[in-house]
Amino acid sequence: MPVNATSAAAPSPLLFAGFPASSWAFALRVWLAMLLALYVSFWLELESPSSSALTVAVLALPTRGQGMEKAGYRLLATAIGVAASIAIAGMFSQTDSLLLAVLGIWVGLCVYVAGMLDGNRAYAAALCCITVALIDIQQIDTPLQVVPTGVARGAAIGIGVLAVALVNEVLAAPNYHPVLASRIEALHRRVTDLAQDAEHASAPAAASLLHDIAAVRPEIASLATESSIGTARAEAARSALVDLVSALSLDRMLAVLPAPSPNTARLVAMSRSWLQTEISRKNAQVRSSLDALREGTRPYRAWRAPLYRSRRIAAETAARAAISFTLIAVFFVLTGWPSTELCLSLVAVIIGLSSTSPAPRTFTLVTMMAMPIACVLAGILKYVVFNGVSEFQLLAIGLAPVVIGFALLISLPSPMLSSLGRLVLVFTLAVLAPTNPQSYDPEVFLVTSLFACLSSVLVFTAQTLLPPLSGDRRVRLLLREAGSELSHLDSGRARDLAPEEAAFRDAARIDQILTANGSVLNGPITAKAMRCFDQAEALRRCRAELDRLTQGPLAHVAQDAREALAQRNGAAILAAAEALREAAARSNLSANSAIAVLIPASSAFAPLLSPNQGERP
Structure with a gap:
């Protein structure tokens, strides 16, 4: 209706x-x-x-x-x-x-x-x-x-x-759970609308949406004291929020796929198909968690929603x-x-x-x-x-x-x-x-x-x-910490979080960056924050998919892809994806998920065209 x-x-x-x-x-x-x-x-x-x-x-x-x-x-x-x-x-x-x-x-x-x-x-x-x-x-x-x-x-x-x-x-x-379910459902509609409207799928729009999703997190805890099934409802609400952030990050990966060329057409098509399937799956999981929230049942998976x-x-x-x-x-x-x-x-x-x-x-x-x-x-x-x-x-x-x-x-x-x-x-x-x-x-x-x-x-x-920390000072510190975490993401010191949970933690940081300036969107700052978010999400997803190939005939190709990711070189990542596709074809094995996330990662680490260009499409 x-x-x-x-x-x-x-x-x-x-x-x-x-x-x-x-x-x-x-x-x-x-x-x-x-x-x-x-x-x-x-x-x-x-x-x-x-x-x-x-x-x-x-x-x-x-x-x-x-x-x-x-x-x-x-x-x-x-x-x-x-x-x-x-x-x-x-x-x-x-x-x-x-x-x-x-x-x-x-x-x-x-x-x-x-x-x-x-x-x-x-x-x-x-x-x-x-x-x-x-x-x-x-x-x-x-x-x-x-x-x-x-x-x-x-x-x-x-x-x-x-x-x-x-x-x-x-x-x-x-x-409170009916009000919270309505809010999360409205956020889900905004995520799907942003994915369908490329004109508004900009860094400020995505950052604003991440801010609104992360802002719901503190209110989830009240569900546990509401009734005997409140704990199940709280888990369902957290899972819905984490999957919303995951769906949004996948939408942004889909939006930044490079234009197909004769050499990359097959890779781009493979990545697009996998991302669309994964986005549909995440949207279905959000709807499932919303149903669990309303009915007071356990969700399909109890994600953590870590705070940054x-x-x-x-x-x-x-x-x-x-x-x-x-x-x-x-x-x-x-x-x-x-x-x-x-x-x-x-x-x-x-x-x-x-x-x-x-x-x-x-x-x-x-x-x-x-x-x-x-x-x-x-x-x-x-x-x-x-x-x-x-x-x-x-x-x-x-x-x-x-x-x-x-x-x-x-x-x-x-x-x-x-x-x-x-x-x-x-x-x-x-x-x-x-x-x-x-x-x-x-x-x-x-x-x-x-x-x-x-x-x-x-x-x-x-x-x-003795003035409190200014909004600009907070933003600088948060962006510096985001860059530091990004540079050490391959060092093995990353948190023990699934990619979806880590993405929500990064969304909480986006929320704080926007809140520091009274939720006023600053173009360059928002673009830089979202670029760090996109790159971190791409790295985590690539690492998770490549870890599945550590054993078997594709292990050495997967290691080459990790080295390309460590270099933060878009062209090297794209070449690693092609090498992985060829090796998988020779071995008659499937590496579609790893290839699918390497392609948007190559775009995420592509050099900006101008100093002021920081936001993704």
């Missing part, structure tokens, strides 16, 4: 005040979960009941699997952070200066680990930094309170997680984060201001969370906008709406407009508005700090608001004095 006919038949979503019914249902779940978390925390008389409400705000995600996956990492990171807080306070509590230096090192270490991970795993690494900051820094003058504070925070977070899980279950929060991360970029980002935190801590020591523990702990929170963003300074700017809004809203709630009341029913009614309103913002597809809504909701709850009974000391509130706003300003100032 045509796409336009399908779209016409699809019912339009029910809207209320400009938001679909699903967004209102999500906002209602967030509000109810927050009330449940606060009620249980008040009933148990926890030391920090606001942490349970903050947990609900952090876990405010539209589907069940996404919320539960993040909840699991939040619990794990909290446990690690509490243990680290106890250890750090126990060893360095007697020397404030040394304690601050150790905390700076811990911030840098957590930021480094976050830089080596993605999705909620990166968030968990950042949360280890945040937990230590909220416990050790705020108890810097009372180290004996570190253990009770850590236990109280862990208990409050556990209650928040249970509240979210219960409300999502009772109110039947939607599953630059250790150099992670290390430089971590060093900047540690230095920024240390400089701000030194600033507070020099000024001698009292009650700066809250501000310094929020500094660590902002640094940790910004490390999970591709643009740390942009995140800090959004935080600078969100913090004053949150302080004003917290003041209105405390001194206008509540105004001295302590009844839980009035607390529930007063929180409803704020929580539901910002939950609606979180549900928007705009990353900026969604991020702003989540940050304002989290900071509003942090400044309001609901307790039982509620505190209404205006002096405490003003000091808290002042230091909360000051924390984001100080982080932005530190990032101005």
Whole structure:
């Protein structure tokens, strides 16, 4: 059925005040979960009941699997952070200066680990930094309170997680796998359309598609927590993504086949036929994995979808984060201001969370906008709406407009508005700090608001004095690492990955190159990145096919082909393919697959016609 006919038949979503019914249902779940978390925390008389409400705000995600996956990492990171807080306070509590230096090192270490991970795993690494900051820094003058504070925070977070899980279950929060299956199916259509439309099958179009495919990877992990068959669905989704990248790389091999000449016509025809067959097989495997994803069964093969991360970029980002935190801590020591523990702990929170963003300074700017809004809203709630009341029913009614309103913002597809809504909701709850009974000391509130706003300003100032890695710097490092890996691809130090899995890892690097500049496609950079991608994929496929010929009468010809590949010489590779065809014909053996991948490899390593020509057709 045509796409336009399908779209016409699809019912339009029910809207209320400009938001679909699903967004209102999500906002209602967030509000109810927050009330449940606060009620249980008040009933148990926890030391920090606001942490349970903050947990609900952090876990405010539209589907069940996404919320539960993040909840699991939040619990794990909290446990690690509490243990680290106890250890750090126990060893360095007697020397404030040394304690601050150790905390700076811990911030840098957590930021480094976050830089080596993605999705909620990166968030968990950042949360280890945040937990230590909220416990050790705020108890810097009372180290004996570190253990009770850590236990109280862990208990409050556990209650928040249970509240979210219960409300999502009772109110039947939607599953994520239908949404993910639709996204992967749309990506599959784009891959097939790009293969059929040679005019748009350029390096920028292919790079953009690889970026979108790799961007789905962090979301797959949430399927495992969605249901008892979630692990099978996660494997099916990963297999579909890996096969999508493989199909795209084969499409590009087909597109760069040289024009047939009297000497190469047979080779080109053989390669074209094999590539077309292989592309059809990969497309069938993608459809099979999509069916397995929807049905909750195991895929035909559980591919790994490895993540590429630059250790150099992670290390430089971590060093900047540690230095920024240390400089701000030194600033507070020099000024001698009292009650700066809250501000310094929020500094660590902002640094940790910004490390999970591709643009740390942009995140800090959004935080600078969100913090004053949150302080004003917290003041209105405390001194206008509540105004001295302590009844839980009035607390529930007063929180409803704020929580539901910002939950609606979180549900928007705009990353900026969604991020702003989540940050304002989290900071509003942090400044309001609901307790039982509620505190209404205006002096405490003003000091808290002042230091909360000051924390984001100080982080932005530190990032101005010591800017985060620029997009151009990231791109240069990623391209340099891609070239280095390409030059050592034949040295035997390659990863133990199948060609399809290695191609997905390279696609993840393409994703980071594009993300470094805000997904803005730069022609020469994109062309260079895609050329490295094409060459690496051609080398891996050639090596895999030639390895099958190591035994038998074609072994010496296969070795000659490997040497031609090592030279990165297109003409020598083409000659090796012809020699392999002749040897196979004499021996009455088949080497069609090896020959088929050698031909596009000869084009991938052909010299460029001009300095600006870097993209493939």
